Amino acid sequence: MDRFDVIMVGAGSGGGVVAARLTENPDCKVLLIEAGPDFPREETIPPLFTVSGEHSWKTAAIPEFDWDFFNADRSGTLNGRQLWLPRGKLMGGTSMVNATIAARGAPFDFDRWASMGCSGWAWNDVLPYFIKIENDLDFGDQPIHGKDGPIVIQRYKPESWAPVNRVMYEACVELGIREAPDLNGLDAHAGVVGVMPHNRYKEVRLGTLVTYIRAARKRANLTLMAGAVAERVVLSGGRAEGVAYIGSDGKTATAYADQIVLSAGVYNTPAILQRSGIGPAEWLKPLGIDVAADLPVGKNLLDHPGFGMIFKGKGLGVTTGRSFVADVRGPGGPTGEPAWQTHPFPVDEEEGMAGFWTYLTHALAQGEVVIQSRDPRQAPLIDHRYNTVIQDRQNFDDARTFCKEMLASATFRRHGAEWVDDIDQPIAEALAERMGAAHHQAGTAKMGPADDPTAVVGTDLRVHGFDNLRVADTSIYPDNVQHNTNLTALVVGERAAEFVAAGLGR
Ligand SMILES: Cc1cc2nc3c(=O)[nH]c(=O)nc-3n(C[C@H](O)[C@H](O)[C@H](O)COP(=O)(O)OP(=O)(O)OC[C@H]3O[C@@H](n4cnc5c(N)ncnc54)[C@H](O)[C@@H]3O)c2cc1C
Incomplete structure (x- = not known):
């Protein structure tokens, strides 16, 4: 033995x-x-784990590397849609199939953890570990960053972005949103637009x-x-x-x-x-x-539920170039924390279609994971209870209002941008039809x-x-x-x- x-x-x-x-x-x-x-x-065998500029998360769709889990929607608030919940099933787990966005939790997240009774997990307690894990090519010399860790982190230059990212970034600047050069910086967690950091190097994902x-x-x-x-x-x-x-x-x-x-x-x-x-x-x-x-x-199954809103315009659908780069973080609420963040995604070059993907940074819906059998090969019941909480819907509605402002900006108008989705559809209905998971499950x-x-x-x-x-x-x-x-x-x-x-x- x-x-x-x-x-x-x-x-x-x-x-x-x-x-x-x-x-x-x-x-x-x-x-x-x-x-x-x-x-x-x-x-x-790098091809399996390389991430060409635009397709960082496509390995999530390889069935052999996935657990094949779905959301149960027992409440029927997704119109019975069985949302796919990808999880990596390979050495390296979900770190080998994710979108390689290297965003830290915000300082107020960990201070909130400490205030919930998790002493030793406040921001000042966890910061040394965020420093230890990274080799930040852009900000490694700064006191809150590291340059000796195994995970290389970098931010890509606008020249390499899929065009809709540049347009969204410029629209945010036009609307007066503050630019944050380092989205892992101390003051970059609400009311900012910035460039997503990524954990890849020479196009290999660093899971x-x-x-x-x-x-x-x-x-x-x-x-x-x-x-x-x-x-x-x-x-x-x-x-x-x-x-x-x-x-x-x-x-x-x-x-x-x-x-x-x-x-x-x-x-x-x-x-x-x-x-x-x-x-x-x-x-x-x-x-x-x-x-x-x-x-x-x-119990306490959490996620960042997400919602896509599709539009079209000249040159906005170009799918080559880096995705998951421009990111706008919503305004801070009473506690300084935002309720949502949004990044664009190109959809279809020929049709000029693209979208905004918004997710709630602090959704209130809590679901559960319940085994259905003693057999480990049988999937547990997973129910996130997506779209069941009125405040969550309100927060999505606020994010949608901001997306409308972006599309109405002079920057987007120069591309002749117009909505494809019914952007005034009642929010609960729109969410039932189109909301998904941002795959940030926890708890x-x-x-x-x-x-x-x-x-x-x-x-x-x-x-x-x-x-x-x-x-x-x-x-x-x-x-x-x-x-x-x-x-x-x-x-x-x-x-x-x-x-x-x-x-x-x-
Ligand atoms: C499509 C997608 C995109 C994402 N994009 C990002 C992103 O860009 N940035 C980001 O920060 N986060 C992203 N995430 C989320 C992030 O990757 C996960 O939160 C994180 O990887 C989870 O880590 P973990 O250690 O909890 O679990 P996992 O990394 O999932 O590890 C669990 C491991 O346990 C193994 N395992 C499970 N059950 C058993 C068992 N019974 N016996 C033996 N082994 C078992 C699994 O196969 C797996 O290897 C994404 C997630 C997905 C699905």
């Missing part, structure tokens, strides 16, 4: 970092269980497969087990003993370790915990699962103090009631960050590695 110091489940944004950092210590023996395939020589895991895979103390699906954590009292999994040969086995870390992502981490008997008793008992801890695992194993009935893990990421079982991925976000979620997941991984090492006494 194999025994390890640490078993990690999931080699994505959070898990890839934890495994790589822990194995820097040659005395720490780590098993990393990943359901998707591995690419041991990924440097030699954890090609950064952290590449650096770690040669170490003798790291065992990478690809194509193996973790079923559940084997528990004994207040301790986690091991992980039961289905190997790539289809056989069930169990591996054992002193410390166990789940980094299976926002949908699969709660599913594994629930199959292990950690979750709402009302959900587990009907499946015949003994309840080890009645914790709200799978299903919420961090918070043990006396918080909504919390699953403590501030050292240990599952409440268990000495040696942790979660390290986007599931632990107590509340969503304002912007894209990947960099924050890497920071969670960095911190988790320190907590686990301390738990091992190393």
Whole structure:
């Protein structure tokens, strides 16, 4: 029977970092269980992981690398549409299929986390880790930035942008929106237009497969087990003993370790915990699962819901050039936080069609992830309850009003821009027909103090009631960050590695 110091489940944004950092210590023996395939020589097959200027996220559509999850829409507020919820299923996880936007969470996000009882997670606590993970080619010399980390971050020059980005940027300037050269800067989180930072270098996406895991895979103390699906954590009292999994040969086995870390992502981490008997008793008992801890695992499912608005105009549909570059962040509300952000996207060159993609930075709708079976190969029920909260609709309506102002600007008028979508359609109806996910899901194993009935893990990421079982991925976000979620997941991984090492006494 194999025994390890640490078993990690999931080699994505959070898990890839934890495994790589822990194995820097040659005395720490780590098993990393990943359901998707591995690419041991990924440097030699770059086409799979390159991101040509305009198509950074298209790998998300490769079925072999996807979990094939859909939103259930039990409330019918999406007219019964089953929204696809892509998640990376490969070594590197969703960091290897995402759009490579390298946006940090905002300072007020982490200060809010601290005010929710997550002491040690305020902005000043997490900033050193944002610095540690990055090599910012534009601002690396500044005190809030780093230049020695594994993740290269850069902002592309307007000459290389798909044209609609330049037009939107200029329209925002015309409308008096402040320009923020660094969208990861301290004062760049509301009421600004700027250039999205990206984590790519020489057109290769810098997910954890090609950064952290590449650096770690040669170490003798790291065992990478690809194509193996973790079923559940084997528990004994207040301790986690091991992980039961289905190997790539289809056989069930169990591996054992002193410390166990789940980094299976926002949908699969709660599913594994629930199959292990950690979750709402009302959900587990009907499946015949003994309840080890009645914790709200799978609740508090958050996202940034998004909404596309299509227009057309001369030269606006040109699809070559970089996408996900110009970004406008809505005005700060009473707490200084914006309610939305918007970037343009080209659609069709021949028809001159393009769109604005707006997402809510702090949506109030909360959904849930509920296993339907003890079988890890069966997808959990995922219901985001999109379009169920009146305030969320109002915020979309405000964003739409701003988009109308942009299209009415002299800058867009010079291109003869006009709406294709019915831009005055009642907002609830328009959302039901067209809203989607921005894929920034979080929150299903919420961090918070043990006396918080909504919390699953403590501030050292240990599952409440268990000495040696942790979660390290986007599931632990107590509340969503304002912007894209990947960099924050890497920071969670960095911190988790320190907590686990301390738990091992190393
Ligand atoms: C299409 C798309 C575009 C995005 N664009 C951006 C962007 O541009 N910028 C940004 O910041 N964020 C973006 N995101 C979001 C961001 O990438 C994710 O929030 C982040 O990668 C999630 O990290 P994670 O560690 O929580 O999970 P993941 O990276 O999803 O890692 C989970 C890993 O666990 C594995 N796993 C799951 N279950 C099991 C099991 N039972 N057994 C073994 N292994 C298992 C999975 O295969 C996966 O490798 C995007 C997401 C998507 C889907």
